[in-house]
Amino acid sequence: MKGSLVSIAIAEPYAQALMSVALSYNLTDAFGKECRSLLALLEKSPDLEEFIASPVIKETDKKTVLRQMMGEEANLYLLNFVMLLVDKRRIIFLEQICQQYLKLLRKLTNTVLAEVTSAKELNNEQSESVANKIGELTGAKGVEIKTKIDPDLIGGITIKVGSQVFDASLRGQLRRVSLSLGGIA
Template identity: 85%
Template sequence: MKGSLISTAIAEPYAQALMSVALSHDLADAFGEECRSLVTLLEKSPDLEAFIASPVIKEIDKKTVLGKIMGEGTNLYLLNFLMLLIDKRRIIFLEKICRQYLTLLRKLTNTVLAEVTSAHKLSSEQSESIANKIEELTGAQGVEIKTRIDPNLIGGITIKVGSQVFDASLRGQLRRVSLSLGGIA
């Protein structure tokens, strides 16, 4: 159900409400950082995701755990929003809401999301160079890079921005050569 239309229909109004609160208090970027952290945490911890999604676990326990995870420095508006999600039994959609919020934030700041896949870990200079090139190609004011390592690329990188894919990988080049020679990739 995570990727379904129903979860999107539920997540979108909550993300818009969070954006509205963030904008009215000049906290859009701060909430964006918190949302990125939450998404990363939920991706890396299936146990946490199962915990907050479980209908068996009491709401007070979920509130306590989320409060400790967020820490004392968390903005009160954001913390109250998370508690509201628990009260309304919508906490199961937390990751989707955070992703939707980040999409809204990128639109607001004219930032694009670039999914970069490389054979090896990129250095900070390489990431910066890629970001500059993507800004140049897209006309965006900023680039948010999400990296992934895929040793099957052999070398080089692939970059996905929206529906566009730029394949500068060795595997892609070998596939193109094979096709031009009449072989099957």
């Protein structure tokens, strides 16, 4: 059900409610940071995702683990929101809710999400340069970069912002040359 239209339809009202609370208490960035942390944890730990989604595990156990996972410094409003998700049996949508919240936050702050794929990891200077270029191309005030490594690119990068793709990879250049010469890539 991950990423399905049904899960997004369920997650969206929760994300909007979370944004409403964040706006009321001027916590939009703090919630965004914590949502990114939760998403990173869920991405790195399929076991945690299974634990949260399991209908066999008691809600009290889920709450205990989530409290420990979020830590002492977790915002009380966000922690209560997560506990409410457990109570309402909507905790399985935590990942989608966090993604939808971040989408709302990017819209609010005029920030674009750029998926950058490179042959090897970018250093800070390269990441900053890419972010600046994306900002110029899109006119956005901020750029959030999500990076992936793909050794098949050989060199260079591809950048996806929304539905636009900028291919500055060596593989892409070779494909274009091949097509211009009448070959099939």
